[in-house]
Structures are given as C-alpha cells and as structure tokens.
Amino acid sequence: MSALGGSGPAPGGAMNxxxxxxxxxxxxxFLAVIFVLAPAALIPLIGIIVGGVLIGFGVxxxxxxxxxxxxxxxxxxxxxxxxxxxxxGLAGLFGGAWAAGQGLVVATVTGxxxxxxxxxxxxxxxxxxxxxxxxxxxxxxxxxxxxxTGDTQAEYKSQGTEGHGxxxxxxxxxxxxGLFGGAGGTLIYLELLGVYEQYLPSLFNATAAQIMPVAVSLxxxxxxxxxxxxxxxxAYNITGTIEGPHDPKFKRFPRAIVASLVASALCxxxxxxxxxxxxxx
Amino acid sequence: xxxxITVTEGGIPHxxxxxxxxxxxxxxxxxxxxxxxxxxxxxxxxxxxGAVAALIWGSSTIKRLCSYGIGTGVPSAGxxxxxxxxxxxxxxxxxxxxxxxxxxxxxxxxxxILGYIANNILAxxxxxMIQSIAELAAxxxxxxxxxxxxxxxxxxxxxxxxxxxxxxxxxxxxxxxxLIGGGILAAIFMLGAMxxxxxxxxxxxxSEKQDRTLMLTAEVGFLSMIMVAxxxxxxxxxxxxxISIVVSAAGWYYTYAKYIALSKRDAxxxxxxxxxxxxxxx
Numbered sequence: 001m002s003a004l005g006g007s008g009p010a011p012g013g014a015m016n017x018x019x020x021x022x023x024x025x026x027x028x029x030f031l032a033v034i035f036v037l038a039p040a041a042l043i044p045l046i047g048i049i050v051g052g053v054l055i056g057f058g059v060x061x062x063x064x065x066x067x068x069x070x071x072x073x074x075x076x077x078x079x080x081x082x083x084x085x086x087x088x089g090l091a092g093l094f095g096g097a098w099a100a101g102q103g104l105v106v107a108t109v110t111g112x113x114x115x116x117x118x119x120x121x122x123x124x125x126x127x128x129x130x131x132x133x134x135x136x137x138x139x140x141x142x143x144x145x146x147x148x149t150g151d152t153q154a155e156y157k158s159q160g161t162e163g164h165g166x167x168x169x170x171x172x173x174x175x176x177x178g179l180f181g182g183a184g185g186t187l188i189y190l191e192l193l194g195v196y197e198q199y200l201p202s203l204f205n206a207t208a209a210q211i212m213p214v215a216v217s218l219x220x221x222x223x224x225x226x227x228x229x230x231x232x233x234x235a236y237n238i239t240g241t242i243e244g245p246h247d248p249k250f251k252r253f254p255r256a257i258v259a260s261l262v263a264s265a266l267c268x269x270x271x272x273x274x275x276x277x278x279x280x281x
Numbered sequence: 282x283x284x285x286i287t288v289t290e291g292g293i294p295h296x297x298x299x300x301x302x303x304x305x306x307x308x309x310x311x312x313x314x315x316x317x318x319x320x321x322x323x324x325x326x327x328x329x330x331g332a333v334a335a336l337i338w339g340s341s342t343i344k345r346l347c348s349y350g351i352g353t354g355v356p357s358a359g360x361x362x363x364x365x366x367x368x369x370x371x372x373x374x375x376x377x378x379x380x381x382x383x384x385x386x387x388x389x390x391x392x393x394i395l396g397y398i399a400n401n402i403l404a405x406x407x408x409x410m411i412q413s414i415a416e417l418a419a420x421x422x423x424x425x426x427x428x429x430x431x432x433x434x435x436x437x438x439x440x441x442x443x444x445x446x447x448x449x450x451x452x453x454x455x456x457x458x459x460l461i462g463g464g465i466l467a468a469i470f471m472l473g474a475m476x477x478x479x480x481x482x483x484x485x486x487x488s489e490k491q492d493r494t495l496m497l498t499a500e501v502g503f504l505s506m507i508m509v510a511x512x513x514x515x516x517x518x519x520x521x522x523x524i525s526i527v528v529s530a531a532g533w534y535y536t537y538a539k540y541i542a543l544s545k546r547d548a549x550x551x552x553x554x555x556x557x558x559x560x561x562x563x
Binding site for chain 2: 015016018019020022023026066067080081082083085086204206210211212213214217218220221222224225226227228229231232233235236237239240241255256258259262263266267270271273274277278
C-alpha cells in the first residue's frame with residue numbers, strides 16, 4: 001500500500017496564519033453570496049458548516065491504522081479514513097435519514113447513535129480479529145498508560161512496532177468519532193433536504209410530495225459528497241493515521257476545523273445554488 | 282517504516298495526457314447531443330467513452346499526486362475527486378448545452394479551493410497539490426456527467442430528475458423513476474470512483490509502468506460503463522441499449538486483453554496455474 005503511517009517529522013500543529021485568514025475570508029464570501037441570492041437558505045448553510053466541522057473533528061477521534069495496522073505494526077483499524085468514513089459515517093447518515101420525519105434533534109441524535117454503533121461494532125470485530133485471528137494483544141505505542149483505564153502498555157508492545165491492536169482508549173475514541181461523524185452527516189442531509197423541499201416544487205411546478213424523491217436523492221448525494229470531502233481533508237491533517245484522542249497528532253484538530261469550515265461553506269454554497277440558479281435552458 | 286511509493290519515469294508526459302483526456306472527454310460528452318439533433322437515442326454511448334477518457338486523465342493525475350506520499354492511501358484521492366466532482370456536476374447540469382464545460386470549469390474552481398485548503402491551511406506543502414486536486418474534481422465532474430449522459434441520453438438537470446412514465450392509460454411525470462430521484466447517481470458515483478482510483482492503487486510499486494496503469498484504469502472504466510449501459514435500460518430504447526452494451530463490452534475485452542499482455546510483458550515470469558487435481562483415495 002501507500003506511505004501510510006506518517007513518516008518523517010510531520011508539520012506538527014503549526015498554523016499558517018495567512019492561509020487561515022484567506023480561509024475565513026472565503027467562508028464569509030460564500031455566506032454573503034447565499035445571503036444575497038437566497039436569504040432563506042442562510043441558516044441551512046450555517047447548519048451545513050456545523051455538520052462539516054463535526055465530521056472533520058470526529059475523524060480525529062477514530063483510530064485509523066492503515067496498512068501498518070493490517071500488518072500488526074501499529075494500533076488502529078486496519079484501513080484508511082476514506083473507507084471508515086464511508087462505512088461508519090454513512091451508516092449514521094442512513095440512520096438519521098430514516099428518522100428525518102421526527103424533527104431535527106431526534107434525527108441528528110439517531111444519526112449520531114447510528115454512526116457510534118457502527119464504529120463500536122467495527123472496533124469490537126477488529127479486536128476479535130487481532131486477538132483471536134492474528135494473536136496479538138492490544139497495546140498503544142504513543143502513551144505508557146491508557147488514559148482511561150490506567151493499564152500499562154509497554155509490557156504488551158512488541159519490539160520494533162508502534163504498538164498493535166486496538167487499546168481501550170482507541171475503542172472509545174472510535175465510538176466518539178462515529179457519534180460526531182453520524183451527527184454531522186445527518187445535519188448536512190437535513191439542512192439540504194429542508195432547502196430542496198422549499199425550492200424544488202416551484203422549480204418543477206409540482207407538488208411537494210411529487211418532488212420528494214428528487215429532494216431526498218439530491219440531499220443524500222450531496223451529503224455523501226461533503227462527508228467524503230471533509231473526511232479526506234481531516235485525513236490529510238493527520239497524515240493518514242492516528243491512534244485516537246491520546247495521540248499527539250490529535251492536537252492538530254484546530255487546522256482541520258478551519259479547513260472543514262471553508263470546505264463545507266464552499267460545497268454547501270454550490271449545493272444550494274442548484275435550486276437558486278434557474279436559467280430555464 | 283512505510284512502504285515507499287515508487288513511480289517510474291517516462292511514458293507520455295502528464296500534461297499531454299491531460300489535454301488528450303480533457304478534449305476527448307468533452308468531445309465524447311458533446312457527441313451525446315447528437316441524440317437531440319437527430320431525435321434518436323443511439324448516440325448515448327459516447328458519454329461513456331468521454332467518461333473513460335476523463336478517467337485515464339484522472340489516473341495519471343492520481344499517480345502524480347500520490348507519488349508524493351500523501352499518507353492517506355490512493356483511494357482517498359478518488360473519493361475526494363468524486364465527492365467534490367458530484368457537487369460541481371449537479372450544479373453544472375443546470376446550464377443546458379453548456380453543462381459539460383461548466384462542469385469542467387466548476388470542478389477546477391472547487392478543486393482549486395479544496396487544494397488550497399489542503400496545501401496551505403492543513404500545511405501539506407505538496408507542490409502539485411492544488412493543480413492535482415483541481416484536476417481530480419474536474420475529472421470527477423466530467424466522469425459523472427458522461428455516465429449520466431450515457432444512462433439517460435441527456436446531460437441537463439430536467440431530464441435527469443424527471444422522466445415520463447406510462448401510468449393508468451396516460452403519461453405522467455415521474456420524479457422517483459429518474460436518474461437523480463431514483464438514486465442511480467449514487468451508483469454512478471461509486472462506479473466512477475472505483476475506476477478512477479483502482480488503476481494506480483493496483484499497479485503502484487517498483488515496476489510500475491504508465492501504459493499498464495492507464496490500461497487498467499481504462500479496463501475498469503469500461504467495466505463501469507457496462508454497468509451504466511445496464512442502467513440505461515430504464516431510460517433508453519432497445520437499440521440504444523444494445524449499442525451501449527456492445528461498445529462497452531468490446532472496449533472492456535480489448536483493454537482487458539491488452540492489460541493481460543502488458544502484465545505478462547512486465548512480469549518476471551508467467552506461469553498459468555492449473556486446477557488443483559483431486560487426489561484419489563481420500
């Protein structure tokens with residue numbers, strides 16, 4: 001596989017103030033465009049941005065192990081962020097979409113529970129395979145003691161590895177990441193669905209019930225697209241792998257929050273423009 | 282401690298490939314407009330050919346980007362490409378005849394901003410990052426608009442979201458049966474993303490060769506095209522369907538045979554495995 005594992009001195013938590021400022025200016029411009037073209041969609045766009053930030057933040061909790069984890073040389077779930085996001089995040093999104101009729105709060109919580117549940121099952125089965133299939137215990141390489149249970153790690157860590165398996169703190173981190181990701185994805189979906197339900201009937205000259213399939217599909221596919229964009233940007237921030245909330249790389253999350261904020265504002269703007277731009281050609 | 286990604290030099294320069302892919306893709310997608318001009322559906326398959334041309338360009342871009350070791354695996358680049366591409370593509374379908382060009386431009390703009398975020402805000406500091414992500418988003422948008430045009434015979438928003446179906450003795454507008462309303466766009470999303478990232482993900486390594494990688498991308502692209510041809514059964518007539526399936530199956534067979542030949546060329550040795558012989562007396 002690829003250079004998973006963040007080789008070399010990664011650029012730490014260093015911030016680029018100019019780039020941050022440019023990012024904030026871009027986000028304000030995107031918000032202003034929506035405020036001018038479709039004031040009713042401004043609140044949904046802010047909801048979309050919050051959802052995107054939740055996804056970007058949530059990815060930092062998930063123990064992404066990548067190829068080294070598959071070889072038992074590093075802790076975490078043995079795949080990349082794109083796969084974990086597609087699995088756990090979309091499970092949350094489907095759960096939230098199913099509860100969309102129950103109102104914003106219930107649906108968002110349902111989405112969070114769906115994502116968290118999917119991550120909990122994934123983490124458990126990963127450890128079953130690590131312990132019973134590969135015969136390796138769970139040990140973190142980044143901390144000497146598990147921050148939650150206080151268990152020491154060094155005795156179980158094989159020499160020449162960065163740890164292996166899925167320690168308790170990583171498991172908890174995975175579930176928290178699933179909760180954030182599922183809630184964020186559902187929030188994006190619900191906000192877009194509200195915008196499309198409002199604008200599409202007049203666009204197609206049809207009733208609200210008739211355009212429902214198009215509104216649901218558009219909101220769903222845009223939510224999937226934004227989910228993947230935010231997840232991959234967060235993955236770039238952690239250079240591919242992370243052990244969980246105890247990993248030093250976790251401290252880089254402020255950068256990812258700014259990145260998700262700008263990216264979600266851009267994608268949300270385009271997703272809302274689709275019902276605002278009406279050229280009749 | 283990590284596996285080094287190695288890419289071989291040589292082959293066609295990336296910029297040449299980019300121009301071929303871009304022009305080929307736009308020509309392919311625009312040739313589906315012959316449907317409207319001639320009043321038939323027979324030219325829909327050109328959309329798939331345009332998508333394959335864009336996929337080959339995108340595969341070369343992924344190779345260029347991932348040779349820097351972005352750390353997240355090759356598939357993540359494909360997912361980012363289509364995640365941003367679908368957003369650009371759906372807005373672009375609102376622009377009528379200009380849709381493919383708007384998809385290209387919008388993809389480049391969205392991709393460039395995302396590339397700036399990744400390169401500067403997230404401090405990736407990869408020289409080709411902004412250009413590569415801009416190209417990938419454009420490729421994602423073009424592939425999706427090409428496959429959508431192949432499935433429905435059109436690339437504008439209304440035909441993609443409303444279709445006429447016969448019901449109760451008359452014809453009614455159905456939103457649920459359309460490409461977008463029916464969720465077929467999500468299947469096209471994944472078919473395209475797999476085709477885009479698989480080529481380099483499977484071929485990377487010490488003896489990676491450009492022609493073999495791109496041939497594999499074309500092969501998976503035609504495989505996705507067969508699936509899209511089957512989707513078009515819901516929207517197009519029998520003759521258009523048969524033409525689409527024959528063209529995509531022929532393209533797949535040709536690229537598959539070529540890929541196997543190139544793999545044999547690059548392999549150290551090639552041994553045809555035999556079925557395991559069942560020993561008697563067990």
